[in-house]
Amino acid sequence: MIIIIVAAILGCICQYFALVEVLETPNWFLAILLHAIASILFAIVSYVFIPKKYKTTPYSSLLLMFLLLFTLPVLGIIGVVVALTFALCKPLKNDEIEIEEHKIPELPFEARAISANPTYSIGGLKAILKHASEPNKRLSAVMAARHMSDSQAIPILKLALKDLEDDIRLLAYSTLDGKETKLNEKISLYQQEIAVTTKQPKLSHLQKQLAELYWELSYLGLAQGALRKYVLEKAEALAEQSIEHVKTPATFIFLGRISLALDKYEIAHEYLLKATEFGMARRHVLPYKAEVAFCMNKFDDCKRYLKELPEQPKGSELRHLQEYWHE
Amino acid sequence: MSNKNADILLLLEGTYPYVRGGVSSWVHQIIEGLPHYNFELVFIGGAPEHYGEIQYTLPENVTKLHVHYLVENDTSEIKAKHGVKYKKELFDFWQQLQNYFRDCNEPIPTELLKFAFETLAKKDGINEADFLYSESSWQVLTNYYSTFCDESSFIDFFWSYRNLYKPLFKIAEIARGLPKVKLIHSISTGYAGILGSGASVISDTPFLLTEHGIYTKERKIDLIQASWIKESEQSLGKNLNTEMGFIRRMWISFFEQIGRTTYQEADKIISLYDGNRQRQIKDGAAPEKAFVVPNGIKTVRFIEALDQRPKQIPPVVGLIGRVVPIKDIKTFIRAIKEAQSILPEVEGWIIGPYEEDPQYYKECELLVGSLDLQNSVKFLGMQDITKILPQLGIVALTSISEAQPLVLLEAMAAGVPVLASDVGSCREIIEGGTDEDRALGKAGEVVPIASPSETAKQISNMLTNEQAWLEYQKSGLDRVQKFYDESHMFARYDKLYKDTIAWLE
Numbered sequence: 001m002i003i004i005i006v007a008a009i010l011g012c013i014c015q016y017f018a019l020v021e022v023l024e025t026p027n028w029f030l031a032i033l034l035h036a037i038a039s040i041l042f043a044i045v046s047y048v049f050i051p052k053k054y055k056t057t058p059y060s061s062l063l064l065m066f067l068l069l070f071t072l073p074v075l076g077i078i079g080v081v082v083a084l085t086f087a088l089c090k091p092l093k094n095d096e097i098e099i100e101e102h103k104i105p106e107l108p109f110e111a112r113a114i115s116a117n118p119t120y121s122i123g124g125l126k127a128i129l130k131h132a133s134e135p136n137k138r139l140s141a142v143m144a145a146r147h148m149s150d151s152q153a154i155p156i157l158k159l160a161l162k163d164l165e166d167d168i169r170l171l172a173y174s175t176l177d178g179k180e181t182k183l184n185e186k187i188s189l190y191q192q193e194i195a196v197t198t199k200q201p202k203l204s205h206l207q208k209q210l211a212e213l214y215w216e217l218s219y220l221g222l223a224q225g226a227l228r229k230y231v232l233e234k235a236e237a238l239a240e241q242s243i244e245h246v247k248t249p250a251t252f253i254f255l256g257r258i259s260l261a262l263d264k265y266e267i268a269h270e271y272l273l274k275a276t277e278f279g280m281a282r283r284h285v286l287p288y289k290a291e292v293a294f295c296m297n298k299f300d301d302c303k304r305y306l307k308e309l310p311e312q313p314k315g316s317e318l319r320h321l322q323e324y325w326h327e
Numbered sequence: 328m329s330n331k332n333a334d335i336l337l338l339l340e341g342t343y344p345y346v347r348g349g350v351s352s353w354v355h356q357i358i359e360g361l362p363h364y365n366f367e368l369v370f371i372g373g374a375p376e377h378y379g380e381i382q383y384t385l386p387e388n389v390t391k392l393h394v395h396y397l398v399e400n401d402t403s404e405i406k407a408k409h410g411v412k413y414k415k416e417l418f419d420f421w422q423q424l425q426n427y428f429r430d431c432n433e434p435i436p437t438e439l440l441k442f443a444f445e446t447l448a449k450k451d452g453i454n455e456a457d458f459l460y461s462e463s464s465w466q467v468l469t470n471y472y473s474t475f476c477d478e479s480s481f482i483d484f485f486w487s488y489r490n491l492y493k494p495l496f497k498i499a500e501i502a503r504g505l506p507k508v509k510l511i512h513s514i515s516t517g518y519a520g521i522l523g524s525g526a527s528v529i530s531d532t533p534f535l536l537t538e539h540g541i542y543t544k545e546r547k548i549d550l551i552q553a554s555w556i557k558e559s560e561q562s563l564g565k566n567l568n569t570e571m572g573f574i575r576r577m578w579i580s581f582f583e584q585i586g587r588t589t590y591q592e593a594d595k596i597i598s599l600y601d602g603n604r605q606r607q608i609k610d611g612a613a614p615e616k617a618f619v620v621p622n623g624i625k626t627v628r629f630i631e632a633l634d635q636r637p638k639q640i641p642p643v644v645g646l647i648g649r650v651v652p653i654k655d656i657k658t659f660i661r662a663i664k665e666a667q668s669i670l671p672e673v674e675g676w677i678i679g680p681y682e683e684d685p686q687y688y689k690e691c692e693l694l695v696g697s698l699d700l701q702n703s704v705k706f707l708g709m710q711d712i713t714k715i716l717p718q719l720g721i722v723a724l725t726s727i728s729e730a731q732p733l734v735l736l737e738a739m740a741a742g743v744p745v746l747a748s749d750v751g752s753c754r755e756i757i758e759g760g761t762d763e764d765r766a767l768g769k770a771g772e773v774v775p776i777a778s779p780s781e782t783a784k785q786i787s788n789m790l791t792n793e794q795a796w797l798e799y800q801k802s803g804l805d806r807v808q809k810f811y812d813e814s815h816m817f818a819r820y821d822k823l824y825k826d827t828i829a830w831l832e
Contacts, residue, residue, distance in 0.1 A: 143551070143571070161775075161776060161777050162775065166541075166544060166606075166728055166750070167544055167547065169727060169728075170544075170545075170548045170728055171548055171551055171552070173655070173727045173776070173777055174548065174652065175552070176777070177652065177657070180657075181690055184690060184693050184694055184697060185690075185693070187693070187697050188693045188697065191696070191697070223661075224780060225665050225779065225780035225783070226664065226665040226667075226668040226780075226783070227661050227665055227780075229668075230664060
């Protein structure tokens with residue numbers, strides 16, 4: 001900073017004496033020399049203050065500043081205007097920057113069309129697995145099942161387990177195993193949490209959640225035969241423990257469904273009645289009541305419950321049932 | 328180990344002598360059974376930390392063991408020279424090689440394979456630094472991406488490409504450093520297979536391939552399931568897309584190509600049963616090169632186990648095998664649970680190492696816990712099979728994929744009826760392969776895979792019907808002695824080795 005101040009002061013002194021020299025008995029050589037020294041000093045001062053981006057070529061920048069300051073008394077305002085206008089209109093070409101232009105390349109492939117609607121229906125996938133002679137087609141069907149919900153995919157994967165091709169069986173197996181492993185991991189976590197929980201209602205909620213996981217194993221078809229009975233009984237016991245402390249209508253419906261799956265129809269009916277008592281809307285309970293009545297061969301009751309049920313949306317399974325049992 | 332030159336170089340990927348299992352037992356058996364040949368072993372593993380100590384005492388006719396790992400932390404500071412045209416001719420060849428890996432319908436031509444194994448990982452060829460850092464390599468990579476990759480991000484492609492091709496450099500280097508032997512014998516396709524193929528073409532040595540399972544098939548299933556491969560379609564909602572993502576296809580195609588090329592270069596291709604032979608032919612093996620040599624066991628080893636059997640049938644079902652997903656231990660556990668509803672005293676013993684897949688072992692333990700089977704399902708780890716077999720009423724195998732499981736033969740030789748899923752040659756072993764064999768009767772029962780109910784039903788039937796159990800026992804003993812004694816297998820391999828070596832001479 002001190003250097004700048006000194007340069008500016010020296011520049012001013014030089015310029016002053018140059019002017020004095022011109023005004024009195026002019027010694028043109030001395031005047032021009034002093035003006036040149038002043039121009040150099042001011043070029044340095046202004047170089048320090050100009051923005052960094054203009055300092056990439058220091059010699060050219062300094063030279064430009066010097067020439068502007070040196071020629072100012074001769075060319076004056078007109079000269080500066082002409083010089084600047086010309087410079088801005090015709091900038092120098094910077095040859096150091098190489099710019100190559102490339103055309104946008106043509107893509108050698110077409111983007112895959114992705115439809116919002118599934119390519120195959122579930123029935124279609126099953127048909128492929130059963131009837132397609134080409135193993136790759138059957139493999140594709142199993143791969144398609146990876147993008148479906150568990151309840152839809154599992155029957156397809158189970159069917160694929162019977163395939164004669166090793167690849168298809170192995171893929172179906174590992175996909176199924178992955179789904180089951182996730183459930184078993186959750187079961188284990190809840191078991192550990194229940195083991196260390198004593199406070200209600202937290203314990204009750206955990207028992208209900210664990211019961212739902214056991215139910216899921218049966219509902220998704222991952223547990224069958226004696227194993228299915230075992231997981232359902234586990235779910236039943238846990239849900240019963242849960243309602244001892246926290247009585248929610250949803251748990252009663254859940255217990256009703258478990259009892260139904262275990263063929264305990266009377267008990268299922270009682271749980272469903274309790275669900276209504278505890279405030280569950282009748283429309284949620286009626287389909288299960290109809291199912292219980294049907295299993296107990298009480299067909300009039302079945303019809304009555306379905307009639308009582310509000311009209312269901314067209315095409316839904318319940319609507320089909322309602323239409324079937326309609327008088 | 329002796330200092331003699333080896334006759335046969337065995338190429339072993341992820342197996343003997345570091346990992347126990349069926350394939351390792353077989354390798355050990357072959358080395359011991361053919362003492363007039365000297366063997367040199369080449370073990371190829373993934374990362375060093377995946378393997379522990381050597382699991383076998385190496386027989387005296389093993390002259391040397393070479394150990395190589397494909398995934399090692401590269402501390403090399405070497406950088407390739409810059410310049411677009413640097414080693415351009417070599418990278419033109421690299422491009423050709425890569426085209427074969429991308430489109431695997433045809434195997435890599437022998438000349439190109441030879442050139443690859445002579446060039447890769449050499450200072451004046453394409454070394455790893457050239458592959459990783461040179462501009463020529465970058466051009467090949469970007470060209471590949473812009474021409475063929477239709478959906479994956481460049482960053483995913485870039486790393487997959489590097490990880491996919493990098494092991495080839497290591498393999499080429501290993502191949503050039505192999506000793507001169509009379510015969511190269513690989514025990515699988517995969518990296519060991521391509522190493523055998525390359526080593527065979529550059530040294531003009533005969534090459535034999537034995538496949539216990541089908542490597543390409545198993546890799547394909549792993550890759551279809553692999554969650555580390557990102558796929559853009561998965562984020563596109565519920566559309567039932569049946570296509571695999573580009574990166575996944577790229578990996579599968581790579582392994583299909585190394586399998587196909589191995590089949591092309593092998594002078595003889597051996598499988599354990601006809602089903603696998605057909606599969607090899609379908610995958611590119613020439614039918615005239617493909618043979619079946621079934622496994623055999625030392626039946627005399629089980630005479631004592633047979634003598635020690637108790638008069639009563641023990642209500643114990645044993646599963647002898649590694650605790651890994653392919654053995655479907657979970658179906659076995661579920662089957663025991665179901666069988667208990669008919670036979671409450673039945674127990675299930677899982678006999679085999681469980682260190683290989685700790686996650687799966689944990690899952691199995693969780694299942695045992697969630698089914699309240701802690702008192703009746705036991706994980707016994709590694710055991711002396713001759714001591715454990717007399718304590719079992721049935722040996723069950725619930726695998727979802729097998730070739731020719733030795734444990735079934737061993738159980739039969741010890742007088743234990745067997746129960747196995749309908750995979751590989753299990754049906755052939757239990758019910759007989761030829762008419763003469765079938766006439767001996769059934770040595771047990773075959774059940775569908777992943778079917779706990781059917782397995783449980785057969786367990787209770789077999790354990791409660793003593794007459795049928797004794798018939799299964801007799802048939803099993805007759806079959807294993809007549810068709811599966813190891814002497815048959817040794818004779819076949821001795822002839823194969825002799826013929827292949829003599830053919831060269």
